[in-house]
Amino acid sequence: MHIMEGFLPWQWCVFWYLVSAPFIIYGIYLLNRQVKEHRETLSLLAVSGAFIFLLSSLKMPSPVVGSCSHPTGTGLSVVLFGPIITAILSLIVLIFQALFLAHGGITTLGANVFSMGIAGPLLGYAVYRLGKALNLNIFVNIFLVTAVADLFTYVITAIELAAAFPATHGGFMISFETFFAIYAVTQVPLAILEGVLIALVFKYIIQSRSDILVKLRVLTQEQATKILEGFA
Amino acid sequence: MKFRFLVKYKLEIIFAVVIVIFAAVFLIQNAHIQATAKPGEETWQGSDDMGSAAIEATGYTPWISPIWTPPSTEVESLLFSIQAGLGAFVIGYFFGFYRGKRESPKSV
Numbered sequence: 001m002h003i004m005e006g007f008l009p010w011q012w013c014v015f016w017y018l019v020s021a022p023f024i025i026y027g028i029y030l031l032n033r034q035v036k037e038h039r040e041t042l043s044l045l046a047v048s049g050a051f052i053f054l055l056s057s058l059k060m061p062s063p064v065v066g067s068c069s070h071p072t073g074t075g076l077s078v079v080l081f082g083p084i085i086t087a088i089l090s091l092i093v094l095i096f097q098a099l100f101l102a103h104g105g106i107t108t109l110g111a112n113v114f115s116m117g118i119a120g121p122l123l124g125y126a127v128y129r130l131g132k133a134l135n136l137n138i139f140v141n142i143f144l145v146t147a148v149a150d151l152f153t154y155v156i157t158a159i160e161l162a163a164a165f166p167a168t169h170g171g172f173m174i175s176f177e178t179f180f181a182i183y184a185v186t187q188v189p190l191a192i193l194e195g196v197l198i199a200l201v202f203k204y205i206i207q208s209r210s211d212i213l214v215k216l217r218v219l220t221q222e223q224a225t226k227i228l229e230g231f232a
Numbered sequence: 233m234k235f236r237f238l239v240k241y242k243l244e245i246i247f248a249v250v251i252v253i254f255a256a257v258f259l260i261q262n263a264h265i266q267a268t269a270k271p272g273e274e275t276w277q278g279s280d281d282m283g284s285a286a287i288e289a290t291g292y293t294p295w296i297s298p299i300w301t302p303p304s305t306e307v308e309s310l311l312f313s314i315q316a317g318l319g320a321f322v323i324g325y326f327f328g329f330y331r332g333k334r335e336s337p338k339s340v
Contacts, residue, residue: 001280002280003280003283004280004284004294004298005294005296005297005298006294006295006296006297007283007284007287007292007294009292009295010295043326043329043330044326046322046326047322047323047326047327049322050318050319050320050321050322050323051319051323052319053315053316053318053319053322054315054316054319054320054323055319056315057312057313057315057316057319058316059278059312061258061262061276062279063254063257063258063260063261064257064261066261066262066265066275066276067276067277067278067279067282068276068277068278068279069278069279069280096315097315098298099299099300100300100311101302101308101311101312101315102298102300102301102302102308103280105296105298106299107296139243154279157283161283161286161287165287165290165292167290178286179283179286182279182282182283182286183279183283186279187279189254189257192250193250193251193254196246196247196250197247199243200243200244200246200247203243204327208327208330208331208334209330230239231239231240232240
């Protein structure tokens with residue numbers, strides 16, 4: 001999903017910076033408030049950020065098409081802290097990768113943070129709320145949230161590139177098909193794997209700190225107790 | 233009670249099964265790709281690099297290059313490993329901390 005340094009015309013760099021800026025500003029405000037008012041959630045915030053760090057560094061082969069890509073790791077943070085705070089955590093990772101790894105770029109940071117930190121997590125969060133409303137099993141829900149946030153990030157990257165580089169013949173749609181094939185199709189197996197992993201990690205979080213999950217309103221006390229008994 | 237184990241560790245079991253399927257599909261696909269690849273053709277490329285290549289194929293040239301680029305793929309993989317290591321360290325630290333807190337006797 002990383003658009004490399006210089007691989008977007010400058011007008012599009014500016015455009016995506018402007019689109020992402022309000023989310024980032026609001027995210028910094030929310031993150032500050034979270035840390036100040038709910039200090040006890042800080043450790044899970046660090047763990048959520050660490051999962052983005054860890055998973056987004058793993059370039060994995062995608063068996064369907066024979067290319068490599070990486071998960072985004074944003075699912076856990078979306079469920080625990082919501083999509084806006086996730087945008088800030090993603091931003092930190094993307095800056096790290098742009099500066100030290102020449103992976104992604106500073107000019108393309110706006111576009112990259114929009115796909116990985118904002119659009120993917122927002123859709124993931126919508127899935128999460130829908131799952132809650134439908135009373136879906138929490139582990140199934142987390143699997144879906146994580147997989148959707150991951151996959152949609154790559155769909156957005158394809159849209160961003162298709163908009164910037166429409167094909168001479170056929171325009172946006174033809175170009176979108178090309179980038180969709182490169183980014184999104186590759187991503188399907190990785191999104192599934194990531195979803196299963198984060199669902200498993202969530203079990204350990206319930207076992208470790210169900211009190212914080214109750215405080216973050218991810219689970220009610222009764223739900224947490226019931227799940228813990230199930231695994232006892 | 234015989235199946236208690238399966239219930240208790242069902243998520244771990246699902247994860248293990250998914251990993252095994254993933255690895256198996258990878259091996260089969262890899263054998264197929266290696267058999268049909270032309271000599272010298274690069275296989276299992278990064279999708280990010282393929283995306284960049286597709287952009288360059290339209291005749292576009294990047295207008296700015298990164299301030300610093302890892303000088304070799306070895307150095308690049310070192311830096312990616314450091315990134316993964318940092319993440320794993322924080323995760324391990326807090327899960328260990330939680331566990332220690334849970335299991336240590338309350339009245340000391």
